[in-house]
């Protein structure tokens with residue numbers, strides 16, 4: 001994988017490269033080099049802390065879309081065992097941006113569903129940049145229904161710019177496919193844990209996002225429309241995406257505050273892309289923590305709880321003055 | 325999720341907004357038509373059957389038996405939870421919409437009768453912020469579905485919306501899940517839901533309750549789709565075919581059950597209701 005850096009990562013990366021060079025020079029004899037290494041390490045720590053404790057929502061959006069960020073299939077290797085992929089919606093075709101399969105999470109058998117982006121140009125095209133077509137959502141629904149039938153819990157990973165806006169997608173009912181998943185997931189008789197691992201882009205994300213526990217990686221985003229899309233409609237200027245990201249408040253802490261998500265999964269220092277293994281370990285622990293209590297919950301209670309969760313989302317003033 | 329509400333600037337004048345004078349020009353056939361005649365004709369062009377956009381109030385008048393409509397939820401108002409400002413403040417946009425429509429939000433909900441049969445009803449109002457769905461619209465739709473469930477009534481929703489309301493951020497996205505979940509319960513109770521799509525029904529409204537009807541009816545010519553035509557054109561870098569995402573296109577592709585002209589809508593709804601009602605009691 002070719003490592004790529006965002007603008008605001010640059011100062012850290014530059015210092016890290018210098019540190020690498022110094023470390024190569026260090027043969028244990030030169031006290032000066034040792035001191036220099038120590039100083040540099042401190043400095044890197046300090047700068048990284050500064051940068052990462054003051055990230056703007058736009059910078060977090062960029063981290064969520066980072067080209068080196070772990071994707072669904074990376075986490076399949078990092079957190080799961082015995083993955084078996086399942087293909088096709090049984091009606092039209094298989095949709096590669098949406099991946100479904102059986103997997104084992106620490107011995108617990110689950111059904112895993114999520115969007116997959118591509119790492120290089122070929123993969124990106126093959127995965128349609130993580131943008132699913134209706135048949136992708138219908139495949140997901142087919143597999144979720146199977147999970148219900150065989151009493152397997154469902155784990156979904158959200159990572160998409162959105163559902164694909166294309167002629168064929170409209171012809172085959174993109175809106176119906178998304179809507180159907182929302183309805184069916186809301187009363188699917190098996191536990192569902194949702195994790196936003198990167199980009200949660202609007203209806204195309206939510207179409208696999210209705211569940212009992214909603215988790216979000218620290219540097220992921222979840223929004224009604226992309227900041228660029230919002231900027232283009234409201235400001236008629238995509239360059240206002242940065243402002244739009246700020247305005248829409250699309251980060252994990254924002255959404256925790258609004259009651260849209262249940263927990264935030266911390267990422268390794270500098271973001272998940274800096275340490276896939278560490279990101280995978282934390283994600284796995286969080287998934288288990290979210291899933292295990294659900295497994296012993298009676299289904300009617302689980303469904304009532306799920307219904308209430310989404311039913312209560314929103315900000316409404318019912319009478320002059322009071323807000324609920 | 326939300327899409328550009330107007331594809332062309334002049335399209336915003338599509339809804340009937342007539343200057344002085346008794347004569348107007350039809351947007352579709354460009355014929356000069358007599359305004360009182362258009363109004364008598366439920367705001368459908370007598371020359372070419374073009375369906376003008378109509379406000380929610382008029383919609384209710386056209387389908388609900390006179391004197392039977394009882395509104396609920398009219399006191400609910402949006403909260404600017406994000407402190408959102410684009411080229412205008414969201415609170416100011418809300419104020420303007422309230423002033424323009426005399427209503428507090430983009431949907432009217434209540435109970436009423438269609439040829440004697442009681443129904444729960446929600447009608448989106450495109451005149452209020454493009455009928456966009458924020459927390460209040462989502463809540464009122466969910467409440468209407470729950471009223472239908474409790475009172476064992478069929479549910480009818482008229483959609484007219486550009487999609488989710490961006491100014492309420494991810495909370496507006498979540499209204500798609502909320503409304504669909506409420507419809508799930510209605511469906512589990514075997515109570516009918518008829519969805520009527522009017523021009524336009526797109527974005528997060530299309531991708532939630534609007535496409536979940538047991539029976540889906542569209543008005544002729546209505547724009548119905550997930551992504552806006554401009555977004556699609558930009559993505560695929562090609563021009564869209566004539567009639568793309570119009571009601572007739574949806575019918576052809578199997579996405580709606582029927583296209584019904586405004587003049588026949590009430591009678592059609594009544595007939596369908598009689599086929600579907602009663603099952604909930606058994």
Ligand SMILES: [Zn+2]
Nearest residue numbers: 350353369372
């Ligand atoms: Zn005409």
